[in-house]
Amino acid sequence: MSAISPDNQGLRLAVRYAVLVLIAIIFVFPLVFMVMSSLKPDQQLLADTSSLRAFLPVGDVGLNNYTAAFERAPIGLFVFNSVLVTGLTVALCLLVCSMAGFAFVYLNWRGRDVILSVILATLIVPFETIAIPLLLLVSKLPWIGWEGVTIGWLNSYRVQIIPWIADALTIFLFVQYFKGLPRELIEAARAEGATWFQIYWRVVMPLSGPVLATAAILKFLVMYNQYLWPLIVVQQEQYRPVMVGLQYFFQLNIAWGEVMAYLTMITVPVLAFYLALQRAFIASIASTGVKG
Template identity: 80%
Template sequence: MVINPDNYGLRLFVRYLVLCLIALIFIFPLVFMINSSFKPDSQLLADTSSLRAFLPVGDISLDNYFGAFQRAPVGLFVFNSVLVTGMTVVLSLLICSLAAFSFTFLRWKGRDVMLSIVIATLIIPFEIIAIPLLLLVSKLPWIGLNGLELGWLNTYRVQIIPWIADGLTIFLFVQYFKGLPGELIEASRVEGASWWQVYYRVVMPLSGPVLATAAILKFLVMYNQYLWPLIVVQQENHRPVMVGLGYFFQLNVAWGEVMAYLTLITVPVLIFYLFLQRAFIASIASTGVKG
């Protein structure tokens, strides 16, 4: 089959043009948010009726950012969310990958039934278990620096531990592990490797794509948490960014400060996504394994 270079170049140009247009559609809200964060409320609302809303024109200043920090402890909220989200992602990848490894490679009684139960938890809305879970964590003991404590409310652990293991992440790992070459596992076992050595020396080095995918999904879920922290955290020093957003809708709403706050809390998401995107591409290039 002979490919006409002119037609191929035209198709490639059209393809990239369409992709650029789609990218612009998704970028427009970010551009509007960032530009609006530098404008006073009167100009912000007036510019929404024209393309000026997407341009850094008019009375541009950092007043909204200063006002946002005066209205709420923005740095503390961002720190809380990054800490809770980061620890949850790391622990979730470890625990869920271990569970998926057990479901995929080990043989034990009731394995398939247990996996079905784990997957079935995906259809249970969180609102159903929110109150029972609240009653549970309010009575659970914890051994900390101050000795035995009763109850997990107003702590970081109450925002982390209930979300470490979930059915979706386990299912993603199980599906990916099933696609790995079985010959690698068998050869490792024949050579005397323990199951733990197979996990961290053979399976996990080949699992870069699923690690990046699971990390992104878990990060978005945890960073956008609102209902659970609103229930279990009443003290300001443990509140995440989504609960902190309520500070800007009390009394007089300053939309410029709202946009500034949204810009500030979006930065960690963009940094995390760009980092994981590079890690995902690097893992694909370095492994190249197909089951």
């Protein structure tokens, strides 16, 4: 077979980069439109949507929409609530689901495969079918806090966190990843007298960076974008997350510039979280497990 000429290699590389740049532009355009629109008054914003001016900082631009958005809604409180709820849920979910995945892969116990199948079957159950039963449940559950024993979890952080600290998709990700780890590592650790928890914490988890990053990003997006469940269980403003706070901007007259400013501000934590885990996330895509 003849070797590929340098000219052909350069052409293929140019085409590849052109396709990647085109894909990047398609994904970035909505973000650019959102940021540029947040800097413009409503009349100019609506007028510019019919041309490329919508993606450019032209005309009467400024930060007035951001100031007005803060006056209309307690944005800092909403962002804090979402970051707190999402951060705690992601941390607890990674711990619980990774331990569950470890138990399903490495421990032999009766009914293991049946229970895993039942858990995975819940993926096809839409949340809307269990929302009302779950609401009735959390409204009657007791809670021990600083004020003593109280009944009901409504209007609290716990009602937004505890029901979501485990889910079938995250367990499935850990199960599939753990199956790809070399069994020799586990057998060697057992031969050295390590307990199962020591194997989980000191052997398996240090090798699970890619799946941890993947699961964390997917869980972060789900929790940060939650709307229906917080809308049902939270009526007090002090516990509302960012997506429920969006309704403040659709009351009476809609100020689209303020809406864009609000969306820009609540997007920042998502981008920051992704960029923090970007390297591990990319590694999770390229990795197929640890080779023995």
